[in-house]
Structures are given as C-alpha cells and as structure tokens.
Amino acid sequence: MSNTSQPYGAGKARKTVTAPDIQAMKGGDSRIACLTAYDYATGVTADESGADLVLVGDSLAMVVLGHEDTLSVTMEEMIHHTRAASRGVKKALLVADMPFMSYHVSLEQAVANAGRLVQEGRAKAVKLEGGRNMAERIRAIVDAGIPVMGHLGLTPQSVNAFGGFKAQAKTAEAVQTLVEDALALVDAGIFSLVLEAMPAEAAELVTARIPVPTIGIGAGNVTDGQILVWHDVLGMFDRFTPKFVRRYAELGKEATTALSRYCEDVRHGRFPAEKNTIRMSDEELPGLKKIKPKKRK
Numbered sequence: 468m469s470n471t472s473q474p475y476g477a478g479k480a481r482k483t484v485t486a487p488d489i490q491a492m493k494g495g496d497s498r499i500a501c502l503t504a505y506d507y508a509t510g511v512t513a514d515e516s517g518a519d520l521v522l523v524g525d526s527l528a529m530v531v532l533g534h535e536d537t538l539s540v541t542m543e544e545m546i547h548h549t550r551a552a553s554r555g556v557k558k559a560l561l562v563a564d565m566p567f568m569s570y571h572v573s574l575e576q577a578v579a580n581a582g583r584l585v586q587e588g589r590a591k592a593v594k595l596e597g598g599r600n601m602a603e604r605i606r607a608i609v610d611a612g613i614p615v616m617g618h619l620g621l622t623p624q625s626v627n628a629f630g631g632f633k634a635q636a637k638t639a640e641a642v643q644t645l646v647e648d649a650l651a652l653v654d655a656g657i658f659s660l661v662l663e664a665m666p667a668e669a670a671e672l673v674t675a676r677i678p679v680p681t682i683g684i685g686a687g688n689v690t691d692g693q694i695l696v697w698h699d700v701l702g703m704f705d706r707f708t709p710k711f712v713r714r715y716a717e718l719g720k721e722a723t724t725a726l727s728r729y730c731e732d733v734r735h736g737r738f739p740a741e742k743n744t745i746r747m748s749d750e751e752l753p754g755l756k757k758i759k760p761k762k763r764k
C-alpha cells in the first residue's frame with residue numbers, strides 16, 4: 468500500500484479504520500480484508516484478527532437465527548445485533564446491513580432506518596442492496612452524514628426475483644447493466660461496493676471502472692478486497708457451503724466434540740473436579756455438624 472499512514476492488519480497499534488480510510492485503500496498495495504460478525508464475541512474475534520471492515524450482515528438471518536433466507540430479519544434484530552457487535556469491534560470499520568423492506572418504501576424510511584443503525588446500533592456506516600433504483604435513497608442517506616456501502620450481483624434480498632441464490636452478470640449484456648449500476652451508486656456517494664457471486668471477468672471490469680473499492684464475495688481474486696461470512700470461514704454453518712468459501716477451521720465439529728466430552732464427564736461424575744469446587748473454610752466446618760434438620764409441622 469502506498470499510503471504508509473495506514474497501519475492496518477492485526478496488532479494493538481493499528482489505527483481505527485474509517486469509511487474514508489477504506490475508500491483511500493483503492494488501488495493500494497494491500498487488499499481490503501473484511502469479515503462479518505453478529506454479536507460481542509464474534510465482533511471481538513473479527514476485530515482482533517486485524518480485519519479492516521466488519522459487517523453485521525443480514526446473513527445473520529441464516530447463520531445466527533436459522534431462517535432459510537435473509538428476508539425475515541427485522542430492523543429491531545439488526546439494531547440489537549449491531550449494538551452487541553459494536554461493543555467488540557474497536558478498530559475495524561463497523562458496517563450494518565439494512566434489512567429487507569427497511570429502505571424500499573420511501574426516501575424518508577431509508578434515511579430514518581439508516582439513522583437508527585448508527586444512533587442505536589452504533590454502526591459507522593450502512594450497506595444496502597440494489598442498483599440505480601436505489602441511487603436516490605443512497606444520496607439521501609449520504610446527505611445525512613452516513614457512509615453507504617453498495618451491494619450488486621447476487622443481492623440475496625432479491626432471491627425470489629432471481630429464482631434462487633444464483634450467480635449473476637453472466638452475459639455481456641448483464642455486465643453492461645452491472646457497470647451502469649455501479650457508476651450510478653458511485654454518483655450517489657457510496658464509499659465502497661460489494662460484488663457478490665459473479666464471474667471474475669465482470670468483477671474485474673467494475674473494479675477497473677469505478678473509483679471506490681470493490682469488495683468481492685464469490686467474484687474472483689480481482690476485487691480491491693474480499694469478505695466472507697464468519698460462520699463459513701470457521702466451519703460453523705453446515706446447511707450449505709458455497710464454492711467460493713474457503714474454510715480456515717472446523718470450529719463447528721470441534722465444538723460438538725468438546726461439548727460431548729463435557730456431557731460424558733457429567734454423566735460419569737468426572738465433572739466438576741476438585742479444582743472446580745468451592746469448599747467451606749476449616750473454621751466453619753464444625754458448625755455444619757450442629758445444623759439440625761428442621762422439625763416438620
């Protein structure tokens with residue numbers, strides 16, 4: 468990275484990352500490392516890993532709340548989880564997803580709900596899905612002083628319109644639309660853009676054409692940064708694993724093994740051990756013998 472005033476990466480000395488910092492990383496030496504998180508514990512681990520940006524994604528509907536898609540998560544739930552994550556994320560830029568139907572109805576609704584994610588959830592920026600149809604809303608949110616991250620390609624809130632979680636921008640015509648949408652979002656004021664599930668060629672073209680960083684997920688190794696879902700990276704979500712995920716651990720399996728050892732220890736009287744036990748002081752012990760059973764009436 469050419470800008471040496473940006474000590475990103477893991478370690479206590481790194482600076483707090485802002486939306487303008489992320490924007491300034493476009494074209495730098497270092498790609499932008501992003502993760503999702505959904506509460507205090509996942510926020511702490513994502514932040515301490517050195518991630519530049521932590522997203523409280525509406526993927527929380529699926530990986531935390533167990534819904535089949537992202538459509539059911541509400542504003543109240545997003546605020547609740549963002550606020551919890553904000554207590555753990557100290558250095559990375561904390562971005563909150565705007566849930567389905569929280570910005571579609573009107574400009575006023577979009578600004579008010581973006582404001583709630585910042586004011587009540589303590590997010591530093593918001594993300595919303597959609598192309599030129601969302602440009603006016605993005606402009607209004609940015610005018611309210613809230614940085615906005617765009618999201619194009621496979622936008623999961625449109626799963627029903629797409630007919631499933633399917634890769635997008637697979638034809639030259641669709642890539643033309645994608646580039647035009649990306650430019651419309653840039654004009655509206657986004658500081659970065661997520662590109663999800665598309666051919667690398669499409670993502671590469673968008674990345675070259677826009678002045679803000681692109682953050683890929685299933686968009687090849689051509690974007691300015693990458694993002695993955697916490698549970699996917701750590702092997703904690705087993706319903707399905709998209710081709711574009713790399714698992715860096717199998718914590719789900721490790722957790723099951725550890726918890727079944729605990730259950731077996733309880734069943735066989737091996738837990739708690741003496742060192743896990745609170746004992747009465749020697750001076751108090753004689754007093755125990757004087758305790759008489761209460762007379763029943």
Ligand code: KIV
Pocket residue numbers: 503522523524525526527564661663684694695696
């Ligand atoms: O909801 C989410 O987690 C997301 C990322 C995968 C980009 O939108």
